[in-house]
Amino acid sequence: MAKICGDGKRERTRAFTELVSHCLFQDRFGRPGKGNDKGKVEGLVKYARANFMTPIPTAASFEELNTMLVERCRARQGDRAGRHASTIGERLVADLDVLRALPTVPLEPCEKRAARVSSTALVRYRCNDYSVPTAYGFQDVLVKGFVAEVVILCGGTAIARHPRCYGEGVFVADPLHYLALIETKPNALDQAAALQGWDLPEVFQHLRHLLEARMGGASQRFRRCAASVEWLAEGIGGSVSSSKCCG
Numbered sequence: 001m002a003k004i005c006g007d008g009k010r011e012r013t014r015a016f017t018e019l020v021s022h023c024l025f026q027d028r029f030g031r032p033g034k035g036n037d038k039g040k041v042e043g044l045v046k047y048a049r050a051n052f053m054t055p056i057p058t059a060a061s062f063e064e065l066n067t068m069l070v071e072r073c074r075a076r077q078g079d080r081a082g083r084h085a086s087t088i089g090e091r092l093v094a095d096l097d098v099l100r101a102l103p104t105v106p107l108e109p110c111e112k113r114a115a116r117v118s119s120t121a122l123v124r125y126r127c128n129d130y131s132v133p134t135a136y137g138f139q140d141v142l143v144k145g146f147v148a149e150v151v152i153l154c155g156g157t158a159i160a161r162h163p164r165c166y167g168e169g170v171f172v173a174d175p176l177h178y179l180a181l182i183e184t185k186p187n188a189l190d191q192a193a194a195l196q197g198w199d200l201p202e203v204f205q206h207l208r209h210l211l212e213a214r215m216g217g218a219s220q221r222f223r224r225c226a227a228s229v230e231w232l233a234e235g236i237g238g239s240v241s242s243s244k245c246c247g
Helices: 016-021 035-052 064-077 088-098 174-182 202-214 218-234 238-245
Strands: 112-117 124-125 128-131 141-144 149-154 157-163
Touching: 035 064, 112 124, 124 141, 128 157, 141 157
Parallel strands: none
Antiparallel strands: 112 141, 124 128, 141 149, 149 157
C-alpha cells in the first residue's frame, strides 16, 4: 500500500492497481498490526516457512527455487488439513470449479520506468548502467525491472536483456552491443571497457592470431573477428572450430 488513510481506506501502489485491473478482483485489507484479521493466511505462512523453507533451501536460480516449492506444495495435496474429510487436492478441484479463469495473458511482475539511452549506449536503472546496442543511442526506452532480469525496450521491441544487479554504480554490459562501434575503431579492441573480462572460447584467440599473421590490417582483421563472434552468439560457433581445423 502507498498510504493508509484515516477513514480506513487504502491508497494502492501503481503496481497493485495494475494487478487488480488485470485480474479483476475486489481487494480487502486487514487492520495494521491485527494478524487475527487474516488468521488463515498467517497460519499458512507459518506452515510454509516451517515445512518448505526450513532448513533454508539452496537453488541456482529463482526458477529452480519456484519449481522446488511447487513440487513440495503438490506433494501435500494428498494430505488432510484440520477436520476436513477430503484431501487438500480434492478441495482444490472443488474450488477451481467456481473460480474465475486467469487472464489469457499473464501480468508481467515488473517495475516499469521510462529512460533514455546515453551517448555511450547505456541506460540507467536503479543506480546501475545497462548496455544496449549502439544503434539506439539517444533513444527513449522503457525499462522493465524483474526480480532477476532487466529488459530494455525501444518502440515496443526488446533490444537488451541483462541479469539484474542489486549493487550501486555497476556497469552491466553485453560486449556484443559494442561490436558495430568498435569495428570502426579496431585498435580499441584490447582497451574497450565493454570487452574487458569477456571470456571467449580459446578457439577465438587462435583465430585472432591467425588473422593477425595473415592479414596484418587491424580494421580488416577486426571485421573478421567481429563476424565470428556474432556467429557464436547465434549458435554457429562450430564454423570457427572448423576453420581452425582447416588451418
